[in-house]
Amino acid sequence: MWNRNWINSRSLFWSVIVLFIAVAGLCTPASAELYVDISDIAGEPYDGISFPVGDTVVFTETGSVMEAWSWMIFGSEAVPLRPNDQRVQYTFTVPGTYQVWVNGTNSQGGADKSLPLSFTIADDTADHNLFADFTYSLDTTGTAPVITLIDQSQVGENGDVIKDWYWTLDGNIFLHNAEPSEVVLPAAFVYGDHTIGLRIDTRMGRKAYIEKPVSTPGVTPSGFDESNVLITVTADNNGLTDPLTSPYTVKYHAEARINGLSPKDSEFYIDGWDWFLGYDPVTWTYLSSNLQDPEITYTHGGEYAPVVYCQLKDGSYVRKNLTPGQYPWVHAFRWAAHPGGDPDWGSFTVGPELDPDFFWETFPEDSSPGHLVHFTDSSLTITNAIASWTWDFGDGNITTVNTPPATDGSIWHRYKEPGLYWVSLTVTDDMGNQATESKAMVINKGFLPNPVNKPYGWMDADFGTVDGIVSGAAPLTVRFKDLSTCAPDSWLWNFGDGEFSTEQNPVHVFRNAGVYDVGLTMSNGITKNETAKPGYILVT
Secondary structure (H helix, E strand, C coil), rough: CCHHHHHHHHHHHHHHHHHHHHHHHHCCCCCCCCCEEEEEEEEECCCCEEEEHHHHHHHHEECCCCCEEEEECCCCCCCCCCCCCCEEEECCCEEEEEEEEEECCCCCEEEECCCEEEEEECCCHHHHHCCCEEEEECCCCCCCEEEEEEEEEEEECCCEEEEEEEEEEEEEEEEEECCCCCEEEHHHHHEEEEEEEEEEEECCEEEEEEEEEECCCCCCHHHHCCEEEEEEEEECCCCCCCCCCCCCCEEEEEEEECCCCCCCHHHHHEEEEEEEEECCCCCCCEEEECCCCEEEEEEECCCEEEEEEEECCCEEEEECCCCCCCCCCCCHHHHCCCCCCCCCCCEEEEEEEEEEEEEECCCCCCCCCCHHHHHHCCEEEEEEEEEEEEEEECCCCCEEECCCCCCCCCCEECCCCEEEEEEEEEEECCCCEEEEEEECCCCCCCCHHCCCCCCCCCCCCCEEEECCCEEEECCCEEEEEEEEEECCEEEEEEECCCEEEEECCCCCEECCCEEEEEEEEEECCEEEEEEEEEEEECCC
């Protein structure tokens, strides 16, 4: 009996221990171990033997959702690495055994770390007489320079042979082959200064690495001219045909073939693209882009003659434009017919052909009876000249301005009374075509000017309090003050407590505690506006 109780007590003891461990595990923050991949600049993973001295080794933390990383590498050489990067690299110049690990921090502030990994940097050149080496030849007799890399590596130990050659260009592998004797550098990289790297691996697991600068001459300025730089320009307008109307969108594309190279290989000779996509007659600006494939929407009518300049690495430019007839909607540029113009320069017209428009300015400071207004004509015509402007001022008066003698249709007019007027302008070109534009214009009461950067007739509704009091204990008396512009003559106040007022500057008593939204609607008999201030009054 005693023995059974002892067994039961021992079972209970271990059950408590297991439960304690389980609970402790639940109370411990979850930790996901981080993992590190090791490879070299050629993309070859660590083989468990070594990387060669001079090789750039890449460390990448994988398999986690960290937001910040801190790397540590210890060994024969002090290794400074940038923090907070998931991928770091370093070029080792001292042979020896190293260890690497990384600490990571996630978005919740949790910290995890990887197990330390060991790797070896070996100097097989000194230890085993293994030498990576190459030379190169430069052929400039063709249309583009050709660089040929020639392997001159040496194996020092009898019976060992090279089994892999890894060629890198400016830090990126571009070729891995088994038996290279000559390697032609890709044509897109033959211009300028580069760094070529060669890593060799032998059947005995030895490795060596070398880097060399390679400089190639650029094509001389005389080599970049119209005869050997072929630029192609295309335009996609989604299949639209004449007549074209604004807004009108075109997607452009340009590419170059230099010295017979493909467009892709020619890209290395190009520093950039400069597009001039036409002159906007309304904004008086040239539409431009420095993208190779710009997309633009023409928002105003006009004649547009796009042209692109290809900037080459020797500092010169080559020009190309759309040509007449290249697309059904591309015609000869009118200005190209002038002396010195290019007859092969194409353009297109975005309508409307005749686009009447105008704006106006009031003069409230004028002391004469009535309300003086100056109307400025801003009409546009693409092909034909405007012959006359007919103004209907909306008050029964109609005036026509002819050219000659006038050079534009701008005109003065005096209104007798304030009010809302519909003003119409009809323009007629010298071929008899007509177009009309109408706008609503408000002459305000009070002879006050319209607010800056606001439509004519606009009133700014605003209010405050006389003494600045907007909070206090109940009952709270508030003296409101109208701060609206443009001489309103009627007001409607909403105090947010169910009460209203039509006074300009009312005094109101808030009798109960609370937060009140206050609104004001005002009018000058022609237009109206309103404003609201949520939570404006606080009563405690």
